Amino acid sequence: xxxxxxxxxxxxxxxxxxxxxxxxxxxxxxxxxxxxxxxxxxxxxxxxxxxxxxxxxxxxxxxxxxxxxxxxxxxxxxxxxxxxxxxxxxxxxxxxxxxxxxxxxxxxxxxxxxxxxxxxxxxxxxxxxxxxxxxxxxxxxxxxxxxxxxxxxxxxxxxxxxxxxxxxxxxxxxxxxxxxxxxxxxxxxxxxxxxxxxxxxxxxxxxxxxxxxxxxxxxxxxxxxxxxxxxxxxxxxxxxxxxxxxxxxxxxxxxxxxxxxxxxxxxxxxxxxxxxxxxxxxxxxxxxxxxxxxxxxxxxxxxxxxxxxxxxxxxxxxxxxxxxxxxxxxxxxxxxxxx
Amino acid sequence: xxxxxxxxxxxxxxxxxxxxxxxxxxxxxxxxxxxxxxxxxxxxxxxxxxxxxxxxxxxxxxxxxxxxxxxxxxxxxxxxxxxxxxxxxxxxxxxxxxxxxxxxxxxxxxxxxxxxxxxxxxxxxxxxxxxxxxxxxxxxxxxxxxxxxxxxxxxxxxxxxxxxxxxxxxxxxxxxxxxxxxxxxxxxxxxxxxxxxxxxxxxxxxxxxxxxxxxxxxxxxxxxxxxxxxxxxxxxxxxxxxxxxxxxxxxxxxxxxxxxxxxxxxxxxxxxxxxxxxxxxxxxxxxxxxxxxxxxxxxxxxxxxxxxxxxxxxxxxxxxxxxxxxxxxxxxxxxxxxxxxxxxxxxxxxxxxxxxxxxxxxxxxxxxxxxxxxxxxxxxx
Numbered sequence: 009x010x011x012x013x014x015x016x017x018x019x020x021x022x023x024x025x026x027x028x029x030x031x032x033x034x035x036x037x038x039x040x041x042x043x044x045x046x047x048x049x050x051x052x053x054x055x056x057x058x059x060x061x062x063x064x065x066x067x068x069x070x071x072x073x074x075x076x077x078x079x080x081x082x083x084x085x086x087x088x089x090x091x092x093x094x095x096x097x098x099x100x101x102x103x104x105x106x107x108x109x110x111x112x113x114x115x116x117x118x119x120x121x122x123x124x125x126x127x128x129x130x131x132x133x134x135x136x137x138x139x140x141x142x143x144x145x146x147x148x149x150x151x152x153x154x155x156x157x158x159x160x161x162x163x164x165x166x167x168x169x170x171x172x173x174x175x176x177x178x179x180x181x182x183x184x185x186x187x188x189x190x191x192x193x194x195x196x197x198x199x200x201x202x203x204x205x206x207x208x209x210x211x212x213x214x215x216x217x218x219x220x221x222x223x224x225x226x227x228x229x230x231x232x233x234x235x236x237x238x239x240x241x242x243x244x245x246x247x248x249x250x251x252x253x254x255x256x257x258x259x260x261x262x263x264x265x266x267x268x269x270x271x272x273x274x275x276x277x278x279x280x281x282x283x284x285x286x287x288x289x290x291x292x293x294x295x296x297x298x299x300x301x302x303x304x305x306x307x308x309x310x311x312x313x314x315x316x317x318x319x320x321x322x323x324x325x326x327x328x329x330x331x332x333x334x335x336x337x338x339x340x341x342x343x344x345x346x347x
Numbered sequence: 348x349x350x351x352x353x354x355x356x357x358x359x360x361x362x363x364x365x366x367x368x369x370x371x372x373x374x375x376x377x378x379x380x381x382x383x384x385x386x387x388x389x390x391x392x393x394x395x396x397x398x399x400x401x402x403x404x405x406x407x408x409x410x411x412x413x414x415x416x417x418x419x420x421x422x423x424x425x426x427x428x429x430x431x432x433x434x435x436x437x438x439x440x441x442x443x444x445x446x447x448x449x450x451x452x453x454x455x456x457x458x459x460x461x462x463x464x465x466x467x468x469x470x471x472x473x474x475x476x477x478x479x480x481x482x483x484x485x486x487x488x489x490x491x492x493x494x495x496x497x498x499x500x501x502x503x504x505x506x507x508x509x510x511x512x513x514x515x516x517x518x519x520x521x522x523x524x525x526x527x528x529x530x531x532x533x534x535x536x537x538x539x540x541x542x543x544x545x546x547x548x549x550x551x552x553x554x555x556x557x558x559x560x561x562x563x564x565x566x567x568x569x570x571x572x573x574x575x576x577x578x579x580x581x582x583x584x585x586x587x588x589x590x591x592x593x594x595x596x597x598x599x600x601x602x603x604x605x606x607x608x609x610x611x612x613x614x615x616x617x618x619x620x621x622x623x624x625x626x627x628x629x630x631x632x633x634x635x636x637x638x639x640x641x642x643x644x645x646x647x648x649x650x651x652x653x654x655x656x657x658x659x660x661x662x663x664x665x666x667x668x669x670x671x672x673x674x675x676x677x678x679x680x681x682x683x684x685x686x687x688x689x690x691x692x693x694x695x696x697x698x699x700x701x702x703x704x705x706x707x708x709x710x711x712x713x714x715x716x717x718x719x720x721x722x723x724x725x726x727x728x
Binding site for chain 1: 431550617618619621622623624625626627628629636637640641
């Protein structure tokens with residue numbers, strides 16, 4: 009196991025393709041994704057429902073249900089080890105220990121029938137070889153770290169005794185129990201109300217800096233990624249449409265889709281304005297149109313866009329965009345006053 | 348002999364209703380207040396009115412929130428959470444028929460276990476003792492002595508050989524209960540493993556496994572048991588009993604497998620299963636540690652209803668002479684002996700029969716009560 013991969017990145021994903029065989033046809037949920045993540049960095053994956061964000065995260069951990077889904081191609085290197093080439097036993101070893109995941113709905117992510125302490129203990133007993141007392145103490149410690157009040161008394165309770173925010177904290181405690189190198193947070197705050205959302209995000213930030221883990225934050229909420237991430241990847245129809253450092257993505261998007269997403273965020277200071285929405289619906293992944301998948305909904309789509317698949321244009325060293333007119337969009341965004 | 352019909356629909360997912368309860372009506376600790384001191388844990392204070400009303404709150408697959416305990420949290424006290432089992436117990440106690448069934452079952456079990464020893468010590472009668480003097484008239488028990496006075500020596504009468512029937516009924520109870528419990532246990536072990544594996548793995552393997560169950564279902568179990576017992580006759584009485592356990596268990600696991608499979612299938616798509624896989628838990632552990640305990644509700648109910656079925660099967664077999672054989676007695680063999688003299692000495696059949704009937708319907712009441720207690724969706728409150 010290399011301590012350092014060749015370019016010093018913690019995670020390197022190349023040409024990841026995950027397809028699903030359905031009655032409707034072959035659904036290319038993730039079709040050629042590439043990105044990298046450095047140590048201690050946070051990457052945001054943003055997209056509408058059906059863009060392939062969750063499937064990407066499940067593919068990283070090889071949790072795609074095997075029929076009907078299959079990772080047909082790609083390379084996922086965690087510190088140099090290609091996860092897609094490992095045996096089932098090896099990948100099970102990695103899950104929970106080197107990569108951990110927290111899910112969207114804390115109400116259903118915890119086993120309702122098991123005590124919280126038992127669910128936490130299972131992780132360390134499995135991966136760190138703790139015996140019972142050790143695992144129990146570690147569980148209490150983790151609960152305290154994530155801010156559960158009176159952790160020792162609560163630990164022996166059941167999930168239904170906790171509110172949504174607390175359950176999500178428990179999930180975070182479970183995920184970070186073994187100090188993983190990578191934490192994948194799949195819409196961790198979507199099911200929570202806004203004040204709790206802020207608390208949970210702060211918690212993730214703090215724990216990330218305490219443990220030095222890298223984080224992949226998957227969400228459809230641009231506000232969430234703005235404050236949390238170093239880089240952002242925008243996905244649509246299973247493809248990456250744009251990737252850039254966070255500040256630059258917001259200030260100067262290079263892709264009409266990103267631009268449209270940013271416009272869709274309601275502006276509380278604007279008065280008497282009709283809310284902008286991207287016309288149309290996300291495409292049927294089983295029957296993608298020829299050419300750019302976003303062309304049917306794009307405001308500046310031209311005949312070329314419907315005909316040919318766009319190139320992945322490099323705008324700056326770290327800013328790429330999948331568009332025939334990437335450079336123009338980028339330049340125009342610069343000229344316009346920032347939103 | 349009819350099989351017990353499935354006590355509840357087992358189309359996958361119909362028993363369990365995994366509902367996303369997004370409204371957290373529970374302890375509102377959103378603001379994380381400084382934790383109040385623990386109150387001494389006694390029974391939680393009863394608020395004057397139920398805030399839940401008739402609404403069933405489902406936060407887990409089959410169970411409702413701990414009623415009566417969480418409400419105190421709003422008053423600022425920390426109350427230990429009520430477990431799902433405690434709630435079920437409380438609901439069970441409200442069901443009078445189930446309580447009656449439970450009491451009767453307990454009484455009969457205690458009587459069967461302790462009875463024979465007590466009777467032997469007090470009166471000297473055991474199930475195989477033939478008293479030497481026969482000075483009692485043989486009329487409907489309790490007998491009258493030769494001089495016309497009432498005698499309680501044989502409250503249930505005697506059989507043809509003069510053995511005390513009460514002692515025989517209680518001894519028979521021991522055997523009947525033991526066979527029923529162990530056979531149920533065998534069917535539980537086989538049924539749960541088989542059903543949970545089929546349900547979790549799904550796909551073609553599941554299809555194959557369930558078709559096997561379907562085929563076995565269609566076979567007349569009496570014949571199978573007879574064949575099993577005939578093919579491998581056991582020499583010792585203990586061996587005979589063991590055979591019975593296994594044979595009866597082997598034919599009664601089928602419905603249990605179906606039930607567990609249904610439960611597991613509706614549970615396996617819940618997010619906590621994915622979360623468990625994401626922490627690296629192996630498939631076996633997921634099935635047996637995460638999923639099976641979640642199925643315990645219906646499993647317990649069905650096990651409680653399997654016991655009387657097996658008991659009846661054993662009685663039937665013993666009646667035919669295939670089950671428990673002399674010198675051991677069971678309720679079925681007693682019934683067989685008594686049936687021969689039904690016209691002359693009816694009590695020889697009536698008492699064992701009544702006792703067994705009492706046990707069977709008490710178990711059924713208990714099973715029904717458990718089902719209502721453990722599956723709130725089916726309550727009609």
